[in-house]
Amino acid sequence: MDVLAIENLNVTFRTDEGIKHAVRDVSFTLNNEKLAIVGESGSGKSTVGKAILRLNPPSTLVTADALRFGETDLLACNEKAIRAIRGQHISMIMQDPKFSLNPVMTVGEQIAEALSVHRRISKREARLAALEMLKEVSIADPEHVYGQYPHEISGGMGQRIMIAMMVIPEPDIIIADEPTSALDVSVQQDVLNILTRLIEKKNISLIFISHDLNLVKKFCDHVLVMYGGRVVESIRADALSNASHPYTRGLMESLPSLRHRRDVLPVMTRDQNWLTQDYTP
Amino acid sequence: MIAIESLSFDMPGAGKSKRILNDINIHVGRGECFGLVGESGSGKTSILKCLAGQFKGWEGGIAVQGKSIADTSLKERSNTMQMVFQDPYGALHPRHTIRKILNEPLAIKGLPDKAERIHKALKDVGLDESFLPRYPHQLSGGQRQRVAIARAIILDPDIILLDEPTSALDVSVQAEILNLLASLHHRRQLTYLMVSHDLGVIAHLCERVAVMKAGEVVEVVAREDLIEGNVTHNYTQSLLQHAFSRE
Numbered sequence: 219m220d221v222l223a224i225e226n227l228n229v230t231f232r233t234d235e236g237i238k239h240a241v242r243d244v245s246f247t248l249n250n251e252k253l254a255i256v257g258e259s260g261s262g263k264s265t266v267g268k269a270i271l272r273l274n275p276p277s278t279l280v281t282a283d284a285l286r287f288g289e290t291d292l293l294a295c296n297e298k299a300i301r302a303i304r305g306q307h308i309s310m311i312m313q314d315p316k317f318s319l320n321p322v323m324t325v326g327e328q329i330a331e332a333l334s335v336h337r338r339i340s341k342r343e344a345r346l347a348a349l350e351m352l353k354e355v356s357i358a359d360p361e362h363v364y365g366q367y368p369h370e371i372s373g374g375m376g377q378r379i380m381i382a383m384m385v386i387p388e389p390d391i392i393i394a395d396e397p398t399s400a401l402d403v404s405v406q407q408d409v410l411n412i413l414t415r416l417i418e419k420k421n422i423s424l425i426f427i428s429h430d431l432n433l434v435k436k437f438c439d440h441v442l443v444m445y446g447g448r449v450v451e452s453i454r455a456d457a458l459s460n461a462s463h464p465y466t467r468g469l470m471e472s473l474p475s476l477r478h479r480r481d482v483l484p485v486m487t488r489d490q491n492w493l494t495q496d497y498t499p
Numbered sequence: 500m501i502a503i504e505s506l507s508f509d510m511p512g513a514g515k516s517k518r519i520l521n522d523i524n525i526h527v528g529r530g531e532c533f534g535l536v537g538e539s540g541s542g543k544t545s546i547l548k549c550l551a552g553q554f555k556g557w558e559g560g561i562a563v564q565g566k567s568i569a570d571t572s573l574k575e576r577s578n579t580m581q582m583v584f585q586d587p588y589g590a591l592h593p594r595h596t597i598r599k600i601l602n603e604p605l606a607i608k609g610l611p612d613k614a615e616r617i618h619k620a621l622k623d624v625g626l627d628e629s630f631l632p633r634y635p636h637q638l639s640g641g642q643r644q645r646v647a648i649a650r651a652i653i654l655d656p657d658i659i660l661l662d663e664p665t666s667a668l669d670v671s672v673q674a675e676i677l678n679l680l681a682s683l684h685h686r687r688q689l690t691y692l693m694v695s696h697d698l699g700v701i702a703h704l705c706e707r708v709a710v711m712k713a714g715e716v717v718e719v720v721a722r723e724d725l726i727e728g729n730v731t732h733n734y735t736q737s738l739l740q741h742a743f744s745r746e
Contacts, residue, residue, distance in 0.1 A: 258669035258670070258671065258672075259640070259669055373539075402538040402539055402696065403538075403696070403738070403741045403742070403745070404538065404737065404738075404741055407741065429669065429670070431670075432745045432746060433745065436744075436745070468671060469670055469671060472670050472671045472673070472674035473670055473674075473699065474673075474674075474677065474697075474699040474700050474702070474703035475699060475746055476698060476699050476702050476725070476726055476739075476742055476743060476746060477726070477743070477746055479702060479703060479722075479726065481681070482678055482681070483674035483677055483678055483703070484674065485671070485674055485675050485678065486671045486674075
């Protein structure tokens with residue numbers, strides 16, 4: 219049984235300029251793996267992530283032939299049922315911890331709250347679990363950090379707190395939306411290592427949304443490449459260098475490289491057909 | 500072209516001030532493309548801000564074309580130096596048309612032949628006159644950055660300060676803007692001082708790079724040495740390692 223199965227997901231937004239079709243016929247299944255959704259801004263990658271948890275604005279129209287989490291039909295869930303899934307079974311890590319953490323609550327309390335919302339446990343137990351979790355995300359002095367506010371910690375530490383919050387209820391799936399793009403490269407690596415260790419230890423499946431092909435090539439098992447709301451290529455991460463779709467190839471080639479410096483970078487010419495042609499594996 | 504000597508800067512804060520630049524020495528030759536690389540908070544943008552006159556009260560010496568910038572007025576300085584910012588969404592006035600945005604520096608300087616200069620600057624950045632009546636929100640990120648670059652070159656400066664000019668852009672657009680910057684550098688014999696956290700981007704455009712950490716320059720490396728890994732400082736090595744491991 220797949221952890222998550224999506225067939226022909228379509229998402230449309232109503233805007234002042236009319237209807238915008240942001241996601242078109244996206245299908246994939248997620249097993250116990252690290253799945254990347256890659257694309258440039260506006261490709262619809264975050265919208266897919268949010269559609270799974272019904273986090274898009276209320277005016278959004280989400281349709282699909284199937285949107286199943288295990289045996290649960292997510293499309294048939296009412297608000298209450300979806301709320302029971304969010305956090306406890308499927309949770310989401312956002313790009314910038316500065317905007318995702320509550321600024322007037324200590325980070326430790328926020329981690330403890332993430333647990334106590336879903337379990338009937340005492341305050342003391344929640345606190346102890348949160349301290350344990352802080353240790354798991356490699357925070358040297360959990361007792362001290364527990365009492366700190368978000369503005370007192372660095373970006374890398376903030377993202378580790380976010381990971382702690384999302385992992386502590388032991389969900390089945392974590393959707394991470396550009397979790398490291400706001401971080402320095404050296405910190406990025408630490409955060410990814412911690413995330414990998416925890417999801418492997420706790421058997422969590424990961425959907426990793428990113429614009430960074432080099433990063434997902436190293437970090438993920440499988441990659442979906444999105445363009446104009448469609449999946450244009452679905453490929454194993456280690457095969458990315460041999461990608462067949464011209465868009466994927468164009469993305470790979472347009473990156474400046476230290477090893478192979480070129481005087482002029484190749485610039486992509488976009489084909490209208492990419493927007494309409496169905497992807498054939 | 501740019502000579503920075505023992506530049507230090509203390510950021511005034513509540514009660515105590517914090518040293519964010521410490522004894523910086525950088526010399527950039529005419530027509531050179533010089534990079535500043537480092538992680539957030541290392542002080543790379545602060546150097547540009549001292550040059551551009553956004554930070555005042557620094558110690559040490561900054562000379563541009565042999566003249567100390569402490570003795571030049573901001574207006575005079577803007578004839579030789581212009582800046583392009585990281586975020587093309589924030590750098591353009593949202594309620595000014597592209598025509599007005601490009602006209603403003605010309606009007607401030609009282610220069611003649613405005614229409615002609617605007618036309619030439621737009622052409623240089625690969626846009627045409629159909630963009631003139633539009634507003635920034637009607638443009639893509641890459642087009643906005645082109646407008647910001649057009650605004651920077653319209654006064655024919657010798658030096659352009661580039662503060663992470665491509666980090667807010669998608670990789671395919673980043674490639675276009677890097678190509679544009681390289682060709683302008685060549686065609687107009689500009690001198691660039693560019694800040695980036697991305698070694699790949701820096702090594703693509705710049706001949707020499709200063710590696711910064713905690714407000715100090717730890718090492719100045721030539722591009723060839725960077726690519727071959729001929730670096731001495733531990734910190735540069737670790738930055739390089741991260742960059743190589745991502746490719």
